[in-house]
Amino acid sequence: xxxxxxxxxxxxxxxxxxxxGRMLSQAASRLGFKVVTFGPDVGSPxxxxxxxxxxxAYTDEAVLARLAESCDVITFEFENVPAASxxxxxxxxxxxxPSSKALRITQDRILEKDFARNAGVWTVDYFPIDSxxxxxxxxxxxxxxxxxxxxxxxxxxxxxxxxxxxxxGDDIEKAYASLGHRPAILESKASFTREIxxxxxxxxxxxxxxxxxxxxxxxxxxxxxxLAPAQVSEAVTAEAHEIARKVLEGLDYVGVLAVELFVLPGxxxxxxxxxxxxxxxxxxxxxxxxxxxxxxxxxxxxxxxxGDTSARCTVEMTNLLGxxxxxxxxxxxxxxxxxxVYGKDEPRAGRKMGHINRxx
Amino acid sequence: xxxxxxxxxxxxxxxxxxxxGRMLSQAASRLGFKVVTFGPDVGSPxxxxxxxxxxxAYTDEAVLARLAESCDVITFEFENVPAASxxxxxxxxxxxxPSSKALRITQDRILEKDFARNAGVWTVDYFPIDSxxxxxxxxxxxxxxxxxxxxxxxxxxxxxxxxxxxxxGDDIEKAYASLGHRPAILESKASFTREIxxxxxxxxxxxxxxxxxxxxxxxxxxxxxxLAPAQVSEAVTAEAHEIARKVLEGLDYVGVLAVELFVLPGxxxxxxxxxxxxxxxxxxxxxxxxxxxxxxxxxxxxxxxxGDTSARCTVEMTNLLGxxxxxxxxxxxxxxxxxxVYGKDEPRAGRKMGHINRxx
Numbered sequence: 001x002x003x004x005x006x007x008x009x010x011x012x013x014x015x016x017x018x019x020x021g022r023m024l025s026q027a028a029s030r031l032g033f034k035v036v037t038f039g040p041d042v043g044s045p046x047x048x049x050x051x052x053x054x055x056x057a058y059t060d061e062a063v064l065a066r067l068a069e070s071c072d073v074i075t076f077e078f079e080n081v082p083a084a085s086x087x088x089x090x091x092x093x094x095x096x097x098p099s100s101k102a103l104r105i106t107q108d109r110i111l112e113k114d115f116a117r118n119a120g121v122w123t124v125d126y127f128p129i130d131s132x133x134x135x136x137x138x139x140x141x142x143x144x145x146x147x148x149x150x151x152x153x154x155x156x157x158x159x160x161x162x163x164x165x166x167x168x169g170d171d172i173e174k175a176y177a178s179l180g181h182r183p184a185i186l187e188s189k190a191s192f193t194r195e196i197x198x199x200x201x202x203x204x205x206x207x208x209x210x211x212x213x214x215x216x217x218x219x220x221x222x223x224x225x226x227l228a229p230a231q232v233s234e235a236v237t238a239e240a241h242e243i244a245r246k247v248l249e250g251l252d253y254v255g256v257l258a259v260e261l262f263v264l265p266g267x268x269x270x271x272x273x274x275x276x277x278x279x280x281x282x283x284x285x286x287x288x289x290x291x292x293x294x295x296x297x298x299x300x301x302x303x304x305x306x307g308d309t310s311a312r313c314t315v316e317m318t319n320l321l322g323x324x325x326x327x328x329x330x331x332x333x334x335x336x337x338x339x340x341v342y343g344k345d346e347p348r349a350g351r352k353m354g355h356i357n358r359x360x
Numbered sequence: 361x362x363x364x365x366x367x368x369x370x371x372x373x374x375x376x377x378x379x380x381g382r383m384l385s386q387a388a389s390r391l392g393f394k395v396v397t398f399g400p401d402v403g404s405p406x407x408x409x410x411x412x413x414x415x416x417a418y419t420d421e422a423v424l425a426r427l428a429e430s431c432d433v434i435t436f437e438f439e440n441v442p443a444a445s446x447x448x449x450x451x452x453x454x455x456x457x458p459s460s461k462a463l464r465i466t467q468d469r470i471l472e473k474d475f476a477r478n479a480g481v482w483t484v485d486y487f488p489i490d491s492x493x494x495x496x497x498x499x500x501x502x503x504x505x506x507x508x509x510x511x512x513x514x515x516x517x518x519x520x521x522x523x524x525x526x527x528x529g530d531d532i533e534k535a536y537a538s539l540g541h542r543p544a545i546l547e548s549k550a551s552f553t554r555e556i557x558x559x560x561x562x563x564x565x566x567x568x569x570x571x572x573x574x575x576x577x578x579x580x581x582x583x584x585x586x587l588a589p590a591q592v593s594e595a596v597t598a599e600a601h602e603i604a605r606k607v608l609e610g611l612d613y614v615g616v617l618a619v620e621l622f623v624l625p626g627x628x629x630x631x632x633x634x635x636x637x638x639x640x641x642x643x644x645x646x647x648x649x650x651x652x653x654x655x656x657x658x659x660x661x662x663x664x665x666x667g668d669t670s671a672r673c674t675v676e677m678t679n680l681l682g683x684x685x686x687x688x689x690x691x692x693x694x695x696x697x698x699x700x701v702y703g704k705d706e707p708r709a710g711r712k713m714g715h716i717n718r719x720x
Contacts, residue, residue: 008688008701026386029409031692032701032714043411049389051408287650290698290719305693312672328368332391333665338650341368341392354392359650 001254002095002204002303006072008032012298013071013094014046015039015058015085016078019342019352020278020294021046023286024077027294033302038067039078045343046077058085068092075255075301079107079276080156097204097254097301098276105251106276109154109185116271119250121243123271124262125188128154135172138186147189151175154183163221190270192262196230199282200244201256201296201306208248209296209306210241211289214281214317216260222350226317227360228284236267247274256297258282280352284315287338287357314360325353334358361614362455362564362663366432368392372658373431373454374406375399375418375445376438379702379712380638380654381406383646384437387654393662398427399438405703406437418445428452435615435661439467439636440516457564457614457661458636465611466636469514469545476631479610481603483631484622485548488514495532498546507549511535514543523581550630552622556590559642560604561616561656561666568608569656569666570601571649574641574677576620582710586677587720588644596627607634616657618642640712644675647698647717674720685713694718 006012012028014021017039025035025046037046037053047053056063058081065088067074073095076086086100105111113123127138129151139146146168153162166175166186176184195218200210212229213236232240244259251257258279260272282293291299291307299306320331325347331339334356341354366372372388374381377399385395385406397406397413407413416423418441425448427434433455436446446460465471473483487498489511499506506528513522526535526546536544555578560570572589573596592600604619611617618639620632642653651659651667659666680691685707691699694716701714 005689008685009703009705022389026389026409029382029386029703030700032688032703034408034703048394048411049386049409051403290647290696299692305689307692308695308697310695325368328392329365329665332659332667335668335670336650337668340390343369343389343392343394345369 002073002097005304006033006302009034010072010302011036011051011070012302013038013067013074014050015074015076015081017041017044017046017053018077019045019344020077022049022342023294023340024075024278024297025050027292028298031295031298031302031304033298036067036070038063048343058082061088064088065092068094073097073301075297076103077277079103083107098257099252099254102251102253102276106274107155109152109187109273112274113185113271115250116247116274119246121246121271122269124190127186129176129184129186132173132176135166135176135184135186139166139172142188149189150187151179152185152187153179154185161221190262190264190272192264192270194263195260195272196232196236196240196263197226197258197260197279197281198240198244199256199258199279199285199293200241200248201293201300202248202253203300203306204254204303206249207306208245209309210244211282211285211293211296211309212311213237213240214284216281220350222321223280223319225319226281226284228288228315228317229311232263233267236263236269239269243269243271251276255300256282256293280319280355281317283340283355284317284357285309286340287359288312288315316358316360318356318358319352320354320356322347322349322351322353328354331356362433362457365664366393366662369394370432370662371396371411371430372662373398373427373434374410375434375436375441377401377404377406377413378437379405379704380437382409382702383654383700384435384638384657385410387652388658391655391658391662391664393658396427396430398423408703418442421448424448425452428454433457433661435657436463437637439463443467458617459612459614462611462613462636466634467515469512469633472634473545473631475610476607476634479606481606481631482629484550487546489536489544489546492533492536495526495536495544495546499526499532502548509549510547511539512545512547513539514545521581550622550624550632552624552630554623555620555632556592556596556600556623557586557618557620557639557641558600558604559616559618559639559645559653560601560608561653561660562608562613563660563666564614564663566609567666568605569669570604571642571645571653571656571669572671573597573600574644576641580710582681583640583679585679586641586644588648588675588677589671592623593627596623596629599629603629603631611636615660616642616653640679640715641677643700643715644677644717645669646700647719648672648675676718676720678716678718679712680714680716682707682709682711682713688714691716
């Protein structure tokens with residue numbers, strides 16, 4: 001752990017080289033840090049804006065060892081980095097945040113929900129699924145009123161990948177096969193009225209700061225827009241912040257994380273999932289707060305005081321997926337907005353190419 | 361010239377590798393451009409955050425030729441880049457903005473003031489000085505009421521370097537010798553009540569956008585703070601914007617420039633100098649506007665629509681010079697502020713190490 005703040009000019013390593021790494025790197029540079037990125041792709045979004053980049057598999061111990069040597073602290077932008085790689089870095093003397101423990105728990109949907117319940121955070125009902133038989137039993141447990149539930153792989157799904165809705169009467173054998181018979185989880189359907197998320201940070205010293213709540217709209221399982229600060233009651237805000245605190249403290253977390261929540265009728269909150277990293281639903285903070293989520297994460301892992309998370313204005317963040325980015329001439333001409341482009345070459349369908357923050 | 365906007369993923373070259381190049385590079389990346397910096401120093405502030413950097417003298421034609429080949433447009437962050445290097449790049453087929461013509465004029469205090477007067481912009485009285493005799497004559501022309509005037513080198517001075525006050529009765533031989541007998545200019549003293557600057561941009565298509573006025577305070581010839589939008593009358597704002605327009609159009613300028621103005625009693629405006637680049641007095645726009653001066657410059661040279669320059673709030677920008685930066689733990693903990701650190705190693709006295717924008 002870090003006992004004193006990292007001085008200016010220190011080097012921060014980032015595992016993962018996508019747009020989150022890119023924006024983390026830019027925030028780190030703004031604070032005077034040097035950045036080394038580590039990921040599988042040459043010329044990645046993060047590498048383009050960083051002092052140095054190491055191109056290797058996340059399991060490449062020789063390169064990991066060199067990263068450990070050259071960095072004062074190492075973090076990640078991608079929750080599917082192997083937790084064992086973090087352990088390896090720690091074994092080589094590196095300071096790593098968030099911890100491999102936090103990553104291990106949040107990488108596994110069962111461990112994550114077990115953790116949440118132990119921490120006093122309500123989740124939907126869930127059932128570990130390791131066979132078609134498990135799946136059948138889980139559906140039976142829902143009783144005769146069963147309408148639908150969501151089957152997800154335990155690990156490695158994101159943006160709607162690795163999940164499938166099971167509806168009454170569906171061929172469950174086929175459904176489970178579509179996930180490649182991998183270890184899975186069946187999540188009961190939450191009849192929510194809206195989806196919100198809370199992005200929050202915790203420092204090495206236990207200091208916690210929470211951003212205003214964002215309201216999220218997904219299309220096809222991928223986040224489309226976030227409006228923040230969300231129009232929710234003070235009670236919902238307070239409860240969401242309390243959930244974030246329980247998660248951060250329960251995981252002994254250092255850095256920024258996002259907690260996605262369902263708001264049920266009556267304003268009860270149910271945890272959907274935890275992202276152990278900066279999160280798409282926090283991009284609005286780049287124009288809505290003086291300290292955005294990227295700078296906040298860097299501050300947290302570097303042992304700096306956490307930044308000011310108060311909202312300057314209301315922002316609607318819209319993701320630019322695939323060919324959406326081709327509208328850049330129009331988007332760039334919009335007043336009261338700011339455009340972010342991730343430096344990816346091919347605008348494949350559904351690929352996150354950029355986003356735009358519009359001041360409302 | 362550029363007839364169509366540069367597409368995403370295009371490469372922008374930046375001559376000069378200091379903090380202005382660093383912040384230009386970060387703005388360019390945010391819009392999806394790739395950046396190559398060109399300057400004399402290894403590991404420079406700009407190179408740290410850019411895809412690539414070429415380390416060479418500004419006159420190194422072999423390296424300039426390679427830059428011309430690899431970039432879709434080339435700009436600069438430093439007004440002392442040789443204008444001949446821009447001509448060389450243009451000769452190699454590169455698109456360069458601002459032009460070498462604009463650079464040549466603004467590099468020379470006499471040409472600059474001649475240009476301003478021809479463009480209908482008032483300046484203080486000035487006298488070309490090429491000898492001690494010229495200096496004596498210029499002082500005589502002030503008449504018996506002469507109190508003081510500012511002797512500056514014609515070229516290459518900045519931040520109070522290369523200039524000296526001449527006061528009644530001073531040893532003018534010694535004064536001129538202190539500038540190394542270089543070609544100089546004697547500027548009559550302007551009895552101003554305040555110093556303001558206007559940062560403005562012009563695109564390839566002639567579109568002009570102007571930021572709100574900043575009020576500047578210098579200490580020891582170096583900018584200390586800028587408060588913006590400045591508390592000036594509408595008439596002063598309109599006049600300053602009109603001056604910016606005359607300068608931009610007169611220079612057939614593409615990109616961002618700053619015009620420093622003296623406000624005389626009675627609110628008359630006198631041009632102090634033109635900086636043919638993004639400018640320290642425009643740093644407040646990073647937190648005061650949705651499109652800051654760095655993004656605006658990139659938009660202008662890339663042929664993109666110019667961005668929204670309206671003020672979101674009042675900002676006080678304070679430069680962190682030399683050892684000021686060592687206060688970073690306190691500065692980083694200030695609410696309602698944002699800290700920018702330039703990635704320079706040694707906090708030498710007077711060296712610009714970073715700045716802080718405080719929301720007022």
